[in-house]
Amino acid sequence: MLRYVTKRFLSLCVALVVASAVIFTLVEVVPGDPASFMLGINAQEDTLAALREELGLNGSLLSRYLDWVGGMVRGDFGTSYTYRTDVAGMIADRMQVSLPLALYALALSTLIAFPAGIWAAARRGRVGDVAVMGATQLGLAVPNFWFAMLMVLVFAIKLRWFPAGGFAGWEKGLWPGLKSLTLPAIALALPQAAILTRVMRSALIDALGEDYIRTARAKGLTRGQALRRHALRNALIPVLTIIGMQFSFLLAGAIIIENVFFLPGLGRLVFQSISARDLIVVESVVMLLVFAVIVVNFAVDLAYALVDPRLRTRE
Amino acid sequence: MSLLRIENLHMAIHGFPVLKGVSLAVGVGEVLGVIGESGSGKSMTAFSVMQLLPEGAVCTGRILLDGRDVLDEDEAALCRMRGRDVGMVFQEPMTALNPLKNIGAQVAETVQIHARVGKAEAWARAREALARAELPEERFPMSRFPHELSGGQRQRVVIAMAIALRPKLLIADEPTTALDVTTQAQILALLARLAREDGMGLLLITHDLAVVAGMADRIAIMKNGEVVEEGPVSLLQAGLQHPYSQALLAASTHQPERDGGEDGDVILKAEGVIRDYSGKRHLWGRAAPFRAVDQVSFTIRRGESLGLVGESGCGKSTLTRALLGLEPIQGGAITFRGQPVHPAMGNEMRAGMQVVFQDPYGSFNPRWRVEKLVSEPFHLMPEQPQNARDRVAEALEAVGLTSADMEKYIHEFSGGQRQRIAIARALITRPDLIVLDEAVSALDVSVRAQVLDLLADLSDRLGLTYLFISHDLNVVRAITDRVMVMQRGRIVEEGPTDQVFTHPSHDYTRQLLTAAPKLPEGAAA
Structure with a gap:
């Protein structure tokens, strides 16, 4: 190890x-x-x-x-050419939005994808499976900014449950901040959940076809028990890979959603800095994102080893 | 009363009939050997008893276990039955265990789902079951993971899982087919002992008559979803009645007629061949190299058939790759027709030696027609022959196919036909040496007998030289003039086949010969 x-x-x-x-x-x-x-x-x-x-x-x-x-x-990232302020401070401000938003969206995506993927795999080829697969097609096909605007219309303008845009900040407590991130997080999470559901389902179906599932059934386990106790953990490796990739993507790839909701996040910062030729900001943010991707991959590698004993002993 | 009684069992998958009126019985403490070739329905009979059938399977008839019809039970009752009343052991020990759970947990699970006991008690019973399967905890801690065990040891874990609750019936579906001959003997002995100790009925499914000959009380021979003959094991000597049973027995002891190799000139020569695999890389440096082939020397003469036997991991595949010039050697020399063999050798050398592998399907590109598959080795020749199509037709006819088969794809052929095509491909360059690497191991006995006949016929007609590599001693005995026995990278014994088989001089050879399952004397049909 x-x-x-x-x-x-x-x-x-x-x-x-x-x-x-x-x-x-x-x-x-x-x-x-x-x-x-x-x-x-x-x-x-x-x-x-x-x-x-x-x-x-x-x-x-x-x-x-x-x-x-x-x-x-x-911790000194230099001074922005255009804003004439400390780059580290700017990034830190933006991270207060982007990091919670990415984590929030990832949590939602995982919470949707795990049950949906497991449910679909257990009902392979039946109505429930077809329905879930159809829903994931929709989740992949519908652009998330369009869905975001739809949610703004319904939940912000009509029902007034959530703000239509802007970020309330964390100073007034957890709830106002989370509230302003909820609609963007849902919009970001849906396509990711669709991808993750499909990965979860196909990994599980592969695992369910393995010989050890037959062995487990021969011991007297029900279909459901065999799936939960034996197939699920074996299906985790591809799922973990995708989760790691999604986190890195969500951290910086939220620019459209940030624009729809007027969120001061990293994506908008990069976009503005590129338009303004503020290369030192671009450079720093890109480096930070690369750092995040590499660290997340490291964490995913460690998670692999926790899941699979073969990785612990090999090499 | 019989423990298991199958009466007129019909089973169809999506309307396609698989079992057609199978009737079998296993008594308490009795061993029933079910023998059949692939597609005979022997495994499906076993899975019908467990009711673990593929989707779309429909059974009719009766499967009485202790008087209760399995086909009438609901899924919950079947789950209670599986593992508690009936245990099952499978063919592939390498994949039958969950790679992510340690062996203790996997055996204890059988106990936990059936008996209302705590974790400690379940693990204690698991420990006992593993010990009975000859994996004592002192040497094989229950925290071991499957990948830390060999194939035979994994099969013992599967057996421990199956017998942990002392079921009345144990079903073993080709339990030793994937194992080496010495491991096979141990596993069979273990199954026989457990059945005897617990008074457990044993349904032993196999393709190998010799396996059941040594341990079954009764045998049933299946073909195309039907039991063609059933009776005491002594039938093997007293005489099987059904023509198919007789043919099966004849095929398993088949001895192709051969002229025997005349002594030609030396065609392949290996002198002190050494093949090392470099050790695993550490953070700083490397581990010591592993010597897979150690000082191997031998010669093959033109027209001769030389056998190479040994268990998995003995180095025979590594040696084969070196002989074919696919991998470099670290010591010694290999010469073919007087020229050195090495990875960079010329195409005319490669055209002179061709190889036939075990898996007749995996070694063909499924999107090519047979003509292209068979003619592929032509690229080894200095120029494409003018009459390439005629040559392909000739090769196909030589292996008992027709020239019309050229237009087909590989999936249109059966396993035996595919292996014929592989042989045709090897013949196409008119090579001097053909290396047969487990070339008949995946074939059913009757098909195997035909392919062996074909090989014998080809060597007589074309003066071919064979290097025949196999773990199956009976096959090697049937087709070779001389044999080499390999153990841990070394050739431990070498000599004329008959002499080595009747008067082995090395301990390891004797061990292999004792372990190999044998049909009783006078069992020829």
Whole structure:
């Protein structure tokens, strides 16, 4: 087990180094000089030079890369070119929205997908299964922003249960914050739940066809017992993989939903920074997301080992 | 009164009849051997007793277990019956256990779902059952996972699960087919002992007459969903009545007629061959390498048929890959027709040696027509022959198929026909040496007898040289002139086949021969 964890951890570190180098290089080759962008086209040459010096744009490639990485390790992400504020602070503000939103949506998606997938697999080919599969088709096909607007019409404007947009913040307590995230979380969760339901169902159906299920039935287990005790855990590996991928996606991929609900999340920050050529913000957010993806994958790898004893002893 | 009495059982799956009026009986403490080839319905009879049939299966007739008709019971009653009154052991021990649960939990589960006992009591009973299945806790802790056990040990776990509650009837469906010959002997002995100790009825299903000959009280022979003959095991000597039973017995002891190899020149030569697999990588460095083939030397002469026997893991497949020049060797030398064999050797060398594998289906591309499948080795030749189609037709006819079969796809053929096509593919380049790697192991006995006849006929007519690799001693005895016995990467004995089989000199050879199930003397039909 220790070997497995160490190996996974080392590969995590390597992935981080490679990813940071790639991101840094990509941002470097993008045309455009942040200093001239900030000062406008009429800027004096000496003011430009001074600003470049101030922004640390004059050093060699390697030294600037090391400065950037070193800064991030200390929690210093630099200063935004356009907002002239601390990038770390900006990201932290946005994370207060994006992280809870992603977790909320993921929890909803899992809570929907597990029962639905299990239910469908247990009724393979029968009416219940067909109904669930039909619903997942719908969940995949309907664009979530359209569904979001529909929910705003019904639950915010007509019923007035939830706010139509904006984020109440966490200062006034948990409930107002959660309330403003509920509709966006549902909109985000539905397509994910549809995917996860299908993965859960097919993984379970595969597991139910295995010989050990026949053995379990020969012991006297009912169909349901065999599914719960033997098939379910065996079906978890592909499901965990998808959950890990969905979390990373939800963290940054919520930009459309953030726009529909006027949420100050990471997705909008990236979008605004790209339009404004605020490369240092783009760079930092992308690095942060890569970090999140890699850490989530590490966590998923650990979960694999908890589920499957073969991974604990092998290698 | 019989413990299990099957009366006129008909079973159809989605309207397709599988069992057609099967009647069988197993008494208390009695061992009934059910023998049949694939598709005979022997396994389906077993699954009918358990009522664990594929979807769409409908049974009519009666299956009386202790006087109660299984077909009248509801699902809840069947769940109570399974595992408590009837235990079952399956063919594939490698996949029969849940890989994520330790063996103690899996055996204890049988106890827990039937008896209202606490966890400690269930585990105590599991410990006892495992010990009875010869997996004592001192050597095999119950915290072991299936992947930490060998095939034979896993089969013991399945047996422990099946006998934990001392059922009245144990059904064993090809319990040793996937196991090595020595492991097979141990598992059969274990089943016989458990049946005797508990007075348990045993329904032993197998394709191998020799397996039941040693331990059954009575035998039933099935064909196409019917029992064609049933009676005491002594029928094997006294004489089976039904023509199909006689044919089956003849096929299992079939000895193809061969001219015997004349001594030609040496065609393949191995000298001190060593094949190491590099050790697993640690974080820093590697473990010591594993020597799969250790100092193996032998020669094959033109026209000869050489056998290579050994249990799984002995290195025979590794040696085969090295001989075919598919993998590099770490020591010694292999020469074929005087030229060195190695992974980078030329195509004309590969055209000279062809191979036939065990799985007749898995070794063909299902989307190619037979013509393309059989003619594929032509790419090994310097130029495509002009009369390629004629050559394919000729090869197909040589293996007993017709030239019209060229246009078909592989799924249109039976297992035996597929293996004929594999042989045709091997013949197409007119090779000097054909390596037969478990080439008849997956075939039913009657089909196997035909393929063996075909191989014997081809070697006589075309002067072919065979390297025949198998774990099945009877087959090797039937088709080879000389045999080598391999154990842990070494050839421990080598000599003329008859001599090795009648006067084995090495302990391991003797062990293998003793373990191999045998038909009683005078059992020839």
